[in-house]
Amino acid sequence: MEFKSKDAIYMQIADYVNEHILLGRWAVNEKIPSVRELAADLQVNPNTVMRTYEHLQQSGVIFNxxxxxxxxxxxxxxxxxxxxxxxxxxxxxxxxxxNMYLLGISPDEIAARYQAYLNENYTDHEDE
Structure with a gap:
């Protein structure tokens, strides 16, 4: 995982966890990687992952x-x-x-590219 400077690392990890859940990689009532496992996988401090998990627990996304x-x-x-x-x-x-306005990009062009993106990347993902 590559981290962006715009958001705090623990929030970027939360986005990573959220994406896994939304895509069905981690199912409801399924155990997710431990703090140490995820920290090792992402090469971050376990305290950062613990902060992420505490945030997600308070948000009702995961439970302990x-x-x-x-x-x-x-x-x-x-x-x-x-x-x-x-x-x-x-x-x-x-x-x-x-950016659309400044670059002169039309809503029709965005719609076409969005549909192409969905077709290429999410053909097996059903919207819930």
């Missing part, structure tokens, strides 16, 4: 079974979509629209 580990919560996808949708609409979309 003491002594066993962290698991995907029942309503994880709903919580993730709500949070990320708000963040996208408030932060990312205005910048995207600004």
């Amino acid at each position: 079974k003491r002594g066993i580990g962290f698991f995907v919560a029942e309503q994880a996808k709903r919580h993730i979509k709500k949070q990320q949708r708000e963040r996208f609409l408030d932060r990312d979309l205005p910048e995207f629209f600004r």
Whole structure:
């Protein structure tokens, strides 16, 4: 995983976990990698992953079974979509629209490229 300087690392790791859940790689009530496992995989400090897991637990995305580990919560996808949708609409979309305007990109061109992207990358992913 490559980290961007724009967001805190623990939030970028949260996005990574969220993406795995949304794509069905980690299912509801399934155990997710331990703090140490994920820290080793991503080559970050375990304290950073622990901060991520605490954040996701407070957000209702994962839950902890003491002594066993962290698991995907029942309503994880709903919580993730709500949070990320708000963040996208408030932060990312205005910048995207600004760039469209400045570069003279039409909504039709965006729609065509979006459909091509979906066809290339998510043919097996059903929208829930």
